[in-house]
Amino acid sequence: MPKIRKIGVLTSGGDAPGMNAAVRAAVRRGISLGAEVVGVRRGYAGLIAGEFVDLGVSSVGDIIHRGGTFLQTARSDHFLTPEGQAQALAKAREAGIEGLVVIGGDGSFRGALRLTELGLPAVGVPATIDNDIYGTDLTIGFDTAVNTCLDAIRKIRDTATSHERTFVLEVMGRHSGWIALAAGLAGGAESIxxxxxxxPMEEVVTRLKRGVERGKRHTLIIVAEGVGSGFEVGRQIREMTGYDTRVMVLGHIQRGGSPTALDAMLASRMGAKAAEVLLEEGRGGLFIGVENEQMVTRPLEQVLGRRKEIPDELVDLAEILAI
Incomplete structure (x- = not known):
């Protein structure tokens, strides 16, 4: 297989703290291996449009601490079509791109696999605050998002205790409860x-009343958005108990902010490893994961369409500790 001499880097899907650190690592590791590196703006939409920018050592300086993605991201329905994929491949080849680092989640990985099948080797780097990618212990952005939630929980507890209120906190997680569970367990939530x-709401209310009877001055309930509206949960609690109940929706604040040390380190390791796989091994159709603190590579076919399950023991522990 001919040696790859020029690679592209793009970020796709929802942004996550640490994406910039992964871009920086892929660029600098690629350059250290003698390759040219090109950034693709706005994900697959930018790939189709040919929105490329040369990236050197200095061009990725001072971004490791920044949240979001300086390459920007966008969703592209056109890329889902054979015509869009053909256009993306043509633009990449026109720019001399021989391999691609794709930083994103499940949908981004599907695109990476398709490009590999079409002849452009692509390697995926898992970046999503949901931490739901199968085959890796952690995804870039998850730790930062959880710590953002935890900071809010601690502040809410102060006012909840002062006024003896019940608070419902809605966090992100349309299909995955990883953020809610981690933040709730670390923050001591009464129900998650x-x-x-x-x-069932009956169980939520029973746990709430049990705490009040025991002398608790406040209650915190964490709701993953995939369960339903936090406002609806709050309404039902007020109707079933009569307790003073307030609702807070954290929303997109969970996506922003500087990455934690854990996320910055994880992103740096994964980004560098992705460049190495392309340039030293010349392989695509893979994604980079972390398992027992070691970098691993897995075929994308093994992870697509599969969701990392939440361990029952963590859920059980959260319930036990909230008694």
């Missing part, structure tokens, strides 16, 4: 409502 493990 997850898409993967529904909890």
């Amino acid at each position: 409502l997850l898409p993967e493990r529904p909890m």
